[in-house]
Amino acid sequence: MRRLALAAVLLLGACSAGPAPSEVVPRSAAAPQPANASTVSAAPSSSTGEEPACDATASLRPGPLPQAGQMPAGSTMAKIAQRGRLIAGVDQNSFLMGFRNSFTGEIEGFDVDVARQIAKAVFGDEKKVQFRVVTAAERIPMLQSGAVDVVVRTMTITCDRLRDVDFSQVYYQAGQRVLVRRNSGIAGVEGLADKRVCVASGSTSLGNVVNRAKTTVSVPNWTDCLVMLQQGQTDAISTDDTILAGLAAQDPYTEVVGARFTDESYGVGVPKGQEDLVRFVNGVLERMRADGTWSAIYGRWLTPLGPAPTPPVARYRD
Numbered sequence: 001m002r003r004l005a006l007a008a009v010l011l012l013g014a015c016s017a018g019p020a021p022s023e024v025v026p027r028s029a030a031a032p033q034p035a036n037a038s039t040v041s042a043a044p045s046s047s048t049g050e051e052p053a054c055d056a057t058a059s060l061r062p063g064p065l066p067q068a069g070q071m072p073a074g075s076t077m078a079k080i081a082q083r084g085r086l087i088a089g090v091d092q093n094s095f096l097m098g099f100r101n102s103f104t105g106e107i108e109g110f111d112v113d114v115a116r117q118i119a120k121a122v123f124g125d126e127k128k129v130q131f132r133v134v135t136a137a138e139r140i141p142m143l144q145s146g147a148v149d150v151v152v153r154t155m156t157i158t159c160d161r162l163r164d165v166d167f168s169q170v171y172y173q174a175g176q177r178v179l180v181r182r183n184s185g186i187a188g189v190e191g192l193a194d195k196r197v198c199v200a201s202g203s204t205s206l207g208n209v210v211n212r213a214k215t216t217v218s219v220p221n222w223t224d225c226l227v228m229l230q231q232g233q234t235d236a237i238s239t240d241d242t243i244l245a246g247l248a249a250q251d252p253y254t255e256v257v258g259a260r261f262t263d264e265s266y267g268v269g270v271p272k273g274q275e276d277l278v279r280f281v282n283g284v285l286e287r288m289r290a291d292g293t294w295s296a297i298y299g300r301w302l303t304p305l306g307p308a309p310t311p312p313v314a315r316y317r318d
Helices: 002-016 076-083 110-123 136-145 204-209 222-230 241-250 275-290 293-301
Strands: 038-040 086-090 098-100 129-133 165-174 176-181 196-200 215-219 236-240 254-257 264-271
Touching: 076 110, 076 275, 086 110, 086 136, 098 110, 110 129, 110 275, 110 293, 136 165, 136 264, 165 241, 165 275, 176 204, 176 222, 176 241, 196 204, 196 222, 204 215, 204 236, 215 222, 222 236, 222 241, 236 241, 241 254, 264 275, 275 293
Parallel strands: 086 129, 196 215, 196 236
Antiparallel strands: 038 215, 165 264, 176 236, 176 254
C-alpha cells in the first residue's frame, strides 16, 4: 500500500513539474526577425545620384569558341585553366535557381547549371567549378575584388551596374511579381499600397517596389522573406517570378499573384575590363541556345513557370 501511495506522489509530481505550456512560450511573444533586417523608406540611389542611360542588354559579340582545354595564351580563360577550376558566385537560398540540396549537400539549380556550362567550355569538365555563395548585395563587390571569376545569380543587367562590372548577353528574361499567403486578398502589386512587403537587399526588386508599399523590409536572403511571411511579419514578397516560384514550391500555403510589372534581364556578371571573358561566356551561351542545352536546363528546373520559352535573343554592340 505504501508503495502505491509513493508511486502516486511521484506521478503527481511528474505531472505537475514545470510551468504550463502557455508560460513556456507566451502566445504574445513576438517572433524574431531575420538578422540584418531593416525597414527601407526610399529607393536606393546610384553613386552618381541618377541612373545613367545606356543600351544595357547589348553585350560584346563572341568569336569562335576555342576548344576546351586549349585556351588562348595570356587570356583570362587561360589563367582560369591554369588554376584548375572556375570560381563562380552563386546563390544557395533560391530554390530552382541556386539552392543547396539537403540530401546531397550540393548546390543546384538553373543558374548553377549555366555556371557549369562555362566551366565545361574551359576544361571539358563541368565539375571543375568552385561555387562561392554570395548574397544579392555581395555580387558586385565579389567581382570587383576578384574573389570570383563570374557571378551567375539572378543578376539583372542595369546601366548603373554596368559602371562597376561587365555583363554577358541576356541568358534569361524574368519579371517581378508578388508572392502572398493564399486567401490574402492581394491580387498583385496594386494591392501593396497599405501592406508590408519584403525584399532582398542589393536587388533591383527593392527599388521597384519601395514606393508601392506602405512598409518595405529589406533582408539578406529571399528565404528570410519567406520566414517573415510565414510568421505574419510581412504581407507579401516581391521579386522576380523565378525566385517567387521557388519560394512557392517550398510553401503550399503561398501563391504568386498578379502580372509581371517589370522586365528583369539576367546576365552573367564579369569583372570590369575582362572583355575576353565576356566574349567567351557569350560564345558559351550562343552554343547553349543552338544545341538545346538551354532548353534542357530550363526543363530540368523551371517547368513550374510553364513550358520552356524560346531562349532570349542575343544583342551585341560590336
